[in-house]
Amino acid sequence: MSSTYTLPSSLATPAFHTFLTRLHNTLQTAFSHRRPWYELIDKTAFSRPLSISNATSRIRKNISYFRINYLTILSQILAFSLLSHPFSLCILLSLLAAWLFLYLFRPSDHPVIILGRVYSDRETLGGLITASIIVIFLTSIGSLIMTSMLIGLGVVCVHGAFRVPEDLFLDEQDSLGGIGMLSMLSSAATSAGAHMV
Known part of the structure; x- marks a missing residue:
């Protein structure tokens, strides 16, 4: 009798709970650093740059000041692009779910079993990396994401x-050190390891 890995046990792990808590806190902290939108679109503050170096300097200063606003714009453009291609969105969400529940938040005492075969962590990781490469680089999803990001940039x-x-x-530079998806994932994994010991 073959059994497969089920998602509900992953949802109950301390690592997943920690991840959701950190994600919520990170988003809350990030949006608290967002600049007012009227500053971004103030018509009196626009003028043609005098040179390439002047434009580059302006871009650097504005990115430093409006970084959360710009990240919001980039994510909205990416979201609109993915929502206009629902099949690509479903494939990406499936890939994300596979990473989260088969590798990142899977309890160590629950091996992945598919069709009666037990897969080690190394085999699971290899399969997920291979699936990610195929989905992102060998389908139109990669070009969709790149096009959206280039338009946003x-x-x-x-x-x-x-x-x-x-x-x-x-x-008044506000440091957002430690904010990001990788720091949340590593913290969640560390917390999960502490709970398992």
């Missing part, structure tokens, strides 16, 4: 080059 760079940063208070 183009919008950010054009805005950053034409937005005069002289009225922005750049000396």
Whole structure:
């Protein structure tokens, strides 16, 4: 009798709970650093850059100041692109779910069993990496993501080059150190390891 790995046991793991808590706290902290949108679209603060170096300097300063706003714009463009291609979105969500529940948040005492065969962590990781490479690089999903990101970066760079940063208070740099998906995943994995010991 063959059994397969079930998702509900993964959802009950301390690592998954820690991940969700950290994700919520990270998003809350990030959005607290967002600048008011009226500053971003203030028509009186736009002018043509005098040179390439002036445009580059403006982009650097504006990215530093409006980083959360720009990340929001990038994510909205990516989300719109994926929502306009629902099949690609379903495949990416399936791939993400496979990574989360078959590898990242799977309890160590629950091996992956498919069709009566037990797969080691190394085999599971290899299968997930292979599936990710196939999905992202050998299908149209990779070009869809790259196109969306390039459009988003183009919008950010054009805005950053034409937005005069002289009225922005750049000396109040807020550090968002430790905020990011990788730090959340590593913290969740560390916490899961502590709970298993």
